[in-house]
Amino acid sequence: MSTDTTKQSNALIWGVIFIIGAIMLIWSMSTSRTGQVWVTAQQHAFTQLSDGSYTSTDAPASGDIEWTTYKKVSDRDLTQEMIDNGSATLSWSRTIGLWLAAIFTLFILSFLVGDNPAYKFAEAMVVGTSAGYVMVIGLWDVFVPNLLGKLFPTLVQSWALPGMDVAAGSQLLYIVPAILIVMLLFQLMPSGGWISRWPIAFFIGITAGYRMIGYVEADLVAQIKAGIIPLWITGQGGFELWPTVNALLLTIATLAAMVYFFFSIEHKGLVGKTARVGIWFLMITFGASFGYTVMGRIALLAARLEFLFGDWLHFIPSS
Amino acid sequence: MLKTLQNLDRRWIFLSMLLAVAIPILTRTVFPEVVSKQAKMVFDAIEDLPDGSNVLMSYDFDPASQGELLPMAQAFTRHCSVKGHKQYYMALWPLGSPMVDLSIDTIQSEYPDMIYGEDYVKFDYKAGGEAVIRMITQDLRGMFPMDSKGVPLDNIPMTKNIKNIQDMDLIVNVSAGDPGTKQWVQFAATPFGLTTVSGCTGVQAPQMYPYIPEQLAGVLGAIKAAAEYEAAIDEAYPSIAENPRAQEAKRRMGPQLVAHSLMIGLIVIGNWIFFVSRKRGQA
Amino acid sequence: MKRTVPLIIAIVAGFVLLIANFIPFAESWGLTAQEWFNILAVGAMVLGGGNLVKLHLMKVSSKRKGWGYSVVTIACFFGTLFFGLLKIGVHPNPLTPDYAWSGYYLENGSTLWWIYEHMVVPLTSMMFAMLAFYVATAAFRAFRAKNTEATLLLVTAGVVLLGRTYAGVWLFEGWLPESMQWLRFDNLTVWIMDIPNTAGTRAITIGIALGVVATSLRILLGVDRSYLGQD
Amino acid sequence: MRKQIHHILAFVMALSMAAFATAQSPAPPSALSVSDTPNDSGKSVDVTWSLSETDIFNPLNADATQMNPELIVSVYRIERMVTDSSSAEAKQEDLQWRQIAEPSAGETSFVDRTVQLGWTYNYRVCAVDNQGEASSWIVSESLVKPTMQIFDMSKAWLAIFMILFGGFVAYFINEARSGKKLWVRKIAGLEAIDEAVGRATEMGRPVLFVAGIQDINEIQTLAGLTVLSRVAKTAAEYGAQIEVPTCRSLVMAAARETVEAAYLAAGAPDSYQPDKIHYLTDEQFAFVAGVTGYMVREEPAACIYMGGFYAESLILAETGNHIGAIQVAGTAMPSQLPFFVASCDYTLIGEEFFAASAYLSDDPLQIGSLKGQDYGKFLSVLILIIGIFFATTASLSGDGDGFGAGARDYIKNNMLGSEGLGSFGGGNTDLEGDDS
Numbered sequence A: 001m002s003t004d005t006t007k008q009s010n011a012l013i014w015g016v017i018f019i020i021g022a023i024m025l026i027w028s029m030s031t032s033r034t035g036q037v038w039v040t041a042q043q044h045a046f047t048q049l050s051d052g053s054y055t056s057t058d059a060p061a062s063g064d065i066e067w068t069t070y071k072k073v074s075d076r077d078l079t080q081e082m083i084d085n086g087s088a089t090l091s092w093s094r095t096i097g098l099w100l101a102a103i104f105t106l107f108i109l110s111f112l113v114g115d116n117p118a119y120k121f122a123e124a125m126v127v128g129t130s131a132g133y134v135m136v137i138g139l140w141d142v143f144v145p146n147l148l149g150k151l152f153p154t155l156v157q158s159w160a161l162p163g164m165d166v167a168a169g170s171q172l173l174y175i176v177p178a179i180l181i182v183m184l185l186f187q188l189m190p191s192g193g194w195i196s197r198w199p200i201a202f203f204i205g206i207t208a209g210y211r212m213i214g215y216v217e218a219d220l221v222a223q224i225k226a227g228i229i230p231l232w233i234t235g236q237g238g239f240e241l242w243p244t245v246n247a248l249l250l251t252i253a254t255l256a257a258m259v260y261f262f263f264s265i266e267h268k269g270l271v272g273k274t275a276r277v278g279i280w281f282l283m284i285t286f287g288a289s290f291g292y293t294v295m296g297r298i299a300l301l302a303a304r305l306e307f308l309f310g311d312w313l314h315f316i317p318s319s
Numbered sequence B: 001m002l003k004t005l006q007n008l009d010r011r012w013i014f015l016s017m018l019l020a021v022a023i024p025i026l027t028r029t030v031f032p033e034v035v036s037k038q039a040k041m042v043f044d045a046i047e048d049l050p051d052g053s054n055v056l057m058s059y060d061f062d063p064a065s066q067g068e069l070l071p072m073a074q075a076f077t078r079h080c081s082v083k084g085h086k087q088y089y090m091a092l093w094p095l096g097s098p099m100v101d102l103s104i105d106t107i108q109s110e111y112p113d114m115i116y117g118e119d120y121v122k123f124d125y126k127a128g129g130e131a132v133i134r135m136i137t138q139d140l141r142g143m144f145p146m147d148s149k150g151v152p153l154d155n156i157p158m159t160k161n162i163k164n165i166q167d168m169d170l171i172v173n174v175s176a177g178d179p180g181t182k183q184w185v186q187f188a189a190t191p192f193g194l195t196t197v198s199g200c201t202g203v204q205a206p207q208m209y210p211y212i213p214e215q216l217a218g219v220l221g222a223i224k225a226a227a228e229y230e231a232a233i234d235e236a237y238p239s240i241a242e243n244p245r246a247q248e249a250k251r252r253m254g255p256q257l258v259a260h261s262l263m264i265g266l267i268v269i270g271n272w273i274f275f276v277s278r279k280r281g282q283a
Numbered sequence C: 001m002k003r004t005v006p007l008i009i010a011i012v013a014g015f016v017l018l019i020a021n022f023i024p025f026a027e028s029w030g031l032t033a034q035e036w037f038n039i040l041a042v043g044a045m046v047l048g049g050g051n052l053v054k055l056h057l058m059k060v061s062s063k064r065k066g067w068g069y070s071v072v073t074i075a076c077f078f079g080t081l082f083f084g085l086l087k088i089g090v091h092p093n094p095l096t097p098d099y100a101w102s103g104y105y106l107e108n109g110s111t112l113w114w115i116y117e118h119m120v121v122p123l124t125s126m127m128f129a130m131l132a133f134y135v136a137t138a139a140f141r142a143f144r145a146k147n148t149e150a151t152l153l154l155v156t157a158g159v160v161l162l163g164r165t166y167a168g169v170w171l172f173e174g175w176l177p178e179s180m181q182w183l184r185f186d187n188l189t190v191w192i193m194d195i196p197n198t199a200g201t202r203a204i205t206i207g208i209a210l211g212v213v214a215t216s217l218r219i220l221l222g223v224d225r226s227y228l229g230q231d
Numbered sequence D: 001m002r003k004q005i006h007h008i009l010a011f012v013m014a015l016s017m018a019a020f021a022t023a024q025s026p027a028p029p030s031a032l033s034v035s036d037t038p039n040d041s042g043k044s045v046d047v048t049w050s051l052s053e054t055d056i057f058n059p060l061n062a063d064a065t066q067m068n069p070e071l072i073v074s075v076y077r078i079e080r081m082v083t084d085s086s087s088a089e090a091k092q093e094d095l096q097w098r099q100i101a102e103p104s105a106g107e108t109s110f111v112d113r114t115v116q117l118g119w120t121y122n123y124r125v126c127a128v129d130n131q132g133e134a135s136s137w138i139v140s141e142s143l144v145k146p147t148m149q150i151f152d153m154s155k156a157w158l159a160i161f162m163i164l165f166g167g168f169v170a171y172f173i174n175e176a177r178s179g180k181k182l183w184v185r186k187i188a189g190l191e192a193i194d195e196a197v198g199r200a201t202e203m204g205r206p207v208l209f210v211a212g213i214q215d216i217n218e219i220q221t222l223a224g225l226t227v228l229s230r231v232a233k234t235a236a237e238y239g240a241q242i243e244v245p246t247c248r249s250l251v252m253a254a255a256r257e258t259v260e261a262a263y264l265a266a267g268a269p270d271s272y273q274p275d276k277i278h279y280l281t282d283e284q285f286a287f288v289a290g291v292t293g294y295m296v297r298e299e300p301a302a303c304i305y306m307g308g309f310y311a312e313s314l315i316l317a318e319t320g321n322h323i324g325a326i327q328v329a330g331t332a333m334p335s336q337l338p339f340f341v342a343s344c345d346y347t348l349i350g351e352e353f354f355a356a357s358a359y360l361s362d363d364p365l366q367i368g369s370l371k372g373q374d375y376g377k378f379l380s381v382l383i384l385i386i387g388i389f390f391a392t393t394a395s396l397s398g399d400g401d402g403f404g405a406g407a408r409d410y411i412k413n414n415m416l417g418s419e420g421l422g423s424f425g426g427g428n429t430d431l432e433g434d435d436s
Helices: A003-031 A080-084 A092-112 A117-151 A153-159 A172-188 A193-227 A241-260 A269-312 B002-006 B010-027 B037-047 B063-082 B094-110 B130-138 B181-192 B205-211 B222-236 B244-279 C004-022 C024-061 C067-085 C111-129 C131-141 C148-163 C178-183 C185-220 D002-021 D153-177 D188-203 D219-238 D249-265 D284-298 D313-322 D337-343 D351-360 D364-396 D403-415
Strands: A038-048 A054-056 A065-073 A088-090 B054-060 B086-091 B120-125 B170-175 B196-200 B218-221 D030-036 D045-050 D073-084 D098-101 D109-112 D120-129 D207-210 D242-246 D277-279 D302-306 D326-331 D346-349
Touching: A038 A080, A092 A117, A092 A269, A092 C111, A117 A153, A117 A172, A117 B094, A117 B120, A117 C024, A117 C067, A117 C111, A117 D284, A172 A193, A172 C024, A193 A241, A193 B130, A193 B181, A193 B205, A193 C004, A193 C024, A193 C185, A193 D153, A193 D364, A241 A269, A241 C185, A241 D364, A269 B010, A269 B063, A269 B205, A269 B222, A269 B244, A269 C111, A269 C131, A269 C148, A269 C185, A269 D337, B002 B244, B010 B244, B010 C131, B037 B063, B037 B170, B037 B196, B037 B218, B037 B222, B037 C185, B054 B063, B054 B094, B063 B086, B063 B094, B063 B170, B063 B196, B063 B222, B063 B244, B063 C111, B086 B094, B094 B120, B094 C111, B130 B181, B130 C024, B170 B181, B181 B196, B181 B205, B196 B205, B196 B222, B205 B218, B205 C185, B218 B222, B222 B244, B244 C131, B244 C148, C004 C024, C004 C185, C004 D153, C024 C067, C067 C111, C111 C131, C131 D313, C148 C185, C148 D337, C178 C185, C185 D153, C185 D351, C185 D364, D030 D120, D045 D120, D073 D109, D098 D109, D153 D364, D188 D207, D188 D219, D188 D302, D188 D326, D188 D346, D188 D351, D207 D219, D207 D284, D219 D242, D219 D249, D219 D302, D219 D326, D219 D351, D242 D249, D242 D284, D249 D277, D284 D313, D302 D313, D313 D326, D313 D337, D326 D337, D326 D351, D337 D346, D346 D351, D351 D364, D364 D403
Parallel strands: B054 B086, B054 B170, B086 B120, B170 B196, B196 B218, D207 D242, D207 D302, D242 D277, D302 D326, D326 D346
Antiparallel strands: A038 A054, A038 A065, A038 A088, D030 D045, D045 D109, D073 D098, D073 D120
8 A cells, every 4th residue: 555545544434433432422312411420528537536536526616626538329310319418429530541541542552544643642641650550659658668667767756657556666677677778778779789799699589599499399399299190980880981081191192292302302203203292282271371372362352442432431330 | 355354444354353253242141061171080089078178279370361260260259158168368479369359259158158258267368479378387387477368377267277288178279370389380289288179270270281180189170160169059059050150161161162152264265365376366 | 791690690690599499508699699680680671672762773874674663652652651650640649648649650541551541451462462363363274183192182172162152051952961961061071171281291291391491400500602693 | 888888877867856855056076186287387277176966067967958957057267375475475366266267067177377476375166057056166286386397397308409400500600601612502593594584685685683572681682782783784794774663762772782692793883773773652552563664664674573562463464465575573472473483484383492592502500501401301391201101000090009000109298299208108198289
């Protein structure tokens, strides 16, 4: 296809897509609360007891700590009555969020028509947000309780983790991982990157240590053990043909496949034939793996379309 | 005919896949499920435990794999809740924590009489992957000094007497990769003989089979197995069968059927083109 | 100094873990080492974030093609970090309402939650879901029965694909005699998974395990120092 | 036989009647015994008992209707008391009887993992019926003091295997380093690579090489780079153009070194173009978009993928196939192999990939460990065959206690299980950890 015809077809495709999209939107909006998120408010009030601790109360007085949280009402449960008596209210932030979510989803889908700025934009956001998000979790879930909490218990207790047990006092041993982290971050420096080799070496050593055990125990010894089965299977009714055949097949296949992975023997004669049988069984294995992978990929798409058609456009009951 | 197919704009194939998945979703076709061996094994592993057993639920997946794994995870939660098992939630993936929250929402909305701290508890995400598993097989508090609400384990009824996860009666692992099922098998199930079941993505499932039955009590591979598991639960517990939210995986089998058929059709046509054109000495 | 110390650290750390597995006395050493390891893993996360920023800042400063997108990435990164670390929109933990910072950083309704729910989830999951389309085109244009092996693979894949849907049952309803029921694709799939797949995977698993033993050992014996880099 | 059961049932009924008449409490469990868990660091105690007579799971009560429903045991309550905390200071609550667990009916054992090394403990257990009525306490005859073992005997065989498998590798690495030539079979895939490069030269189109998307510290990437040096060398000899986009900046640096060296070795240092080896981006799908974009524009005649790949594998292979390039792939990612096998002209499967890299590089580390692994495999196959032989003979001889069964059980439970060295045919020697 020459470039200008491609351009034309692209323009055509975009046009068609936008028209279909518009029709769906209008239809959906005319029939349902498209992309609206309704919430119910929940009051939380806490009153102080004589011992200084707080307890939740239903009749907040002055001086109590109060706040309101909002819970999403799924489209399934939302009734006109709830809207009329004001128990359910429209949440603008969440509604906007939902529309954004839908639009970002479409941005990425647009890559199918051809690479375009919208896709690149969405992609750039994926990288940034997910990286930032992972870091936030790491800091709040691990760094604070497992490192700061051990080094400066009283501080952390009075700040972020009131429930924490400070009896143990600060455990100075945890200086070591703290220092290692600092050394690791030296890798960001233009020079002095070699300092980060210490923590990296620690990483690699530990990994090597437990991997070695884990793999020998679970993937080597235990797998050989699992492979040891009788090739003559008898049940209540005496000898059983099919189980025996299967056991035989399983054994031959395992051994043949292992022979294929021998590199000290030339694949000639019997060895060659066995290896050939082995590769066939490997291919069946890969075929199964292929099928399962495809199944998984499709499920992912189904979930996203359910989001678009359900949560956003309300063509189907939203989750 | 051949020519057109040979240089067919691939966007037509994209479109066909889109429709193959979209139409069954919109028409909401649901097919009956035959509970297969694996799904039954997993179901039994949870069903046969005496009510109120300790079950460790490790959610090692993220939103990217929700489509495959969330229905499974929710089914595990419902099954354990209806059996009254004590559920200990944790996550080895940073984005696994919010997945756990979804299960906890399910408990709170569908099993309101279950009490946090007595029937279920949530631990925060911890970094380190397999090293976390190794750690908690020896010393739970070393890794989790507190639950996700910041309460020390000694002040929580259901964790008070738990030294490490060897005190668990079952490990349920929902996994989208590494760290995941393989690591649980290597560092918990095999060395300590802890009964473990796994719900994993289609990509991993075939690699888990050699571990069955000794190292793994059962594997749910991708959405199909989840649908079968849902069916098994529905059979045993009508209360869950009536819950439309508990039928997600089953609903998704509609798109699966059409899309799988499309895939096979595409492979066949593709190869037909391949052979014909090769005969004509083009390829 | 630059190479020997790290080498010693790696070897010692590795062997401590090995020994801890067999000698109960060393168990506690192993636990300590692993606790440090897990804390250090967070350092690795921070490093990852740092590298990302560094990389994209370089792109921006050098005005390399598409640097605008790098700006977006950096903005998103710091935005998320800011709202998350400062727990914007998070209420205190109901157990301790008088501690402003005690809340759950991902509390439903907080800003980080909003970012997670409306950006992280749809973007990452749709990004991944695109594979469904690529698989389709690959099926049409790439997966060829070139030889016996590929043919075997594709046929198995077909059987599994149908066997893992209702089609596996439905195709054979009615006409297949009782004695031949095992031919039903769903039954066939179960067999494929139980026998050939288990066998093939077991062989691969054992092979990989030996490979890991070799590589780990090379590190523990200090013969493989590639992780120490040059100079 | 039947008569006996009747007697027993009568006895049970009488007993439950008695209970009914008196405190209406269930029958207590019996034979409480406590012992230090073997092969551990002295952090746990094994508690075992026999079921109460009013426990449904008690074989006596095969016919549950014979029981007084109110007395059916729901849980056993286990209490513990510290009798000697050696020198350390024990908490006050530990010095009295304190509940530590409530295993449900039918259980006959419990492992207490909350004990301190070197302290001395006393245990007692009672049965609690579904009315909450507790039976009388059964106190263990002996006290127990958890102790630490020097070596975990249950892992003796595991240790032996680690030494064996490790030994092979270490030995052959040493051999290879001492300059001994170790023979490795030729890998068929390698000719395919040469052909591919040759064809590219004829067509005057470039060769694309992707070394996976993992970072430089992964073995697969390193193996990929070894193959790259071969590809680069051939390309330099034929005078073909090669293109190497990378997903990690460190990989780019390493790749440049490799290729430059290869061109030097081929005697064509001035035809080496560093800018053909460039870093795109860390982000998986962005990287693939970049590479496939290049493929569609430049239409390389040969695409070679060697390294650790993930979901992007099929996108690469699909595009390569579409532009009609010869494709050779190699990866140890089991989940991605199917897509390469189905769409590439030749694929190096798993270890074959490492073998290829070892074959190409005369690096003693690679060849030595490859040899070592081969011997490891050989040993595994041997054990497998021997085990299967005994298992089969055992089942042929009707699973009796013959030699076959004995040998099979020793191999499965001791050598490959967790029952330590044990004694041949000795069977299970410890209470814990028989995971077979």
